[in-house]
Amino acid sequence: MELVRGLHNLSPDHAGCVLTIGKFDGVHKGHQAVLLNLREKAKQLKLPAVVMVFEPQPEEVFTPQSAPARLTTLRDKIELLTAQGIERLVVVRFNAAFASQSPETFIHDLLVDKLGVKFLVVGDDFRFGKQRTGDFSMLEQAGKAQGFDVVSTASFRLADCRISSTAIREALHNSDFELAADMLGRPFVFTGKVIHGEKKGRTIGFPTANMRMNRCSTPLKGVFAVRVQVNGDTYKGVANIGQRPTLNGERMQLEVHIFNFNASLYGQVIRVIPEAKIRPEKKFASFDALKKQIVLDACEAQTLLASM
CATH class of the missing domain: 3.40.50.620 (HUPs)
Incomplete structure (x- = not known):
């Protein structure tokens, strides 16, 4: 074209x-x-x-x-x-x-x-x-x-x-990813280039690939069980889409932790496919409280993805 x-x-x-x-x-x-x-x-x-x-x-x-x-x-x-x-x-x-x-x-x-x-x-x-x-x-x-x-x-x-x-955005808002995929003719996906973040996730054993949301707004916010496509291979993971209020974040971005994956992805284009919503994004009282929740989110994502 x-x-x-x-x-x-x-x-x-x-x-x-x-x-x-x-x-x-x-x-x-x-x-x-x-x-x-x-x-x-x-x-x-x-x-x-x-x-x-x-x-x-x-x-x-x-x-x-x-x-x-x-x-x-x-x-x-x-x-x-x-x-x-x-x-x-x-x-x-x-x-x-x-x-x-x-x-x-x-x-x-x-x-x-x-x-x-x-x-x-x-x-x-x-x-x-x-x-x-x-x-x-x-x-x-x-x-x-x-x-x-x-x-x-x-x-x-x-x-x-x-x-x-509009109907697809509503389906995504309701976390009805199957209906959204049926209307789209394919799964809904976030595509973008991996950028450098603050690298706080790796200090607690959850390194993330970060993608900036270059949109006025995003159709999804919160924590999700996801599949991630990297160079033709598909992995499971857990992603947060939002502004990271606990860390006083200001810009909208997607952070995804890919299970059992250690390679560097900086500068590469990846595709993140939401499969199930785990919870809304929220501000925790401390970074330690956030760390505990991330462990729970990762466990729930693995359980949800294993059942799909």
Whole structure:
């Protein structure tokens, strides 16, 4: 899949496509149905199937404190869209300047001039342009005038499809990982690069691989029994996702202790799959109290994972 980062990297060679615009957060089964139909339409028209996403997502710019937790990072999204057979991903830098352009400019300059769209798939609630004044009806009218078709993602989804990113976040909040996996078409996973931490875990026999949560918020917080994928191998472990209140932590991160694993993982990308929630994150009266709880958490994680 070709990745186009930023509108300045679009060239005349990119004109002519079948396009869908959306968040595609999670690239779940509902999204996959849309993408399958998009590919079929692209094949009929002998044009590339193209996805456009905004980065960061609009809510993360305008209302960061209430923006929904992401199910997938951009890295994950690229990998998943590639697996769906999408030929090109256009990542538009979303900021105040981009949001302030008129809807007419968005249609004429981007969709028509730069992308040469021939078939467009968007949600019927899609809004764009200054003060979100552009809507589905405006796109339909522009399509008739400029020679491209516009359809709603609803017509491209599975029949009676109730899958949504919101429903998946709710399933994760309820620790229903089986339901979340069913809607996603795969287990929910945290993917990231291992960074250096404060190394306090190793002083009590529980060294951790630390992953920074580069998201406005995370769909999961607390202590979990997990499986960890490292270089194609899968291990069992216990993970804390949160801000480590006992240690006065401020940034959101994931810390995972991998059972029976001693190799260094710094700088490597790992995948952490939550299997069961053990408890919420809490602040303990002392580091000694935290140490005792970590031992109990590890024992419970091993018991839960052994039963799965």
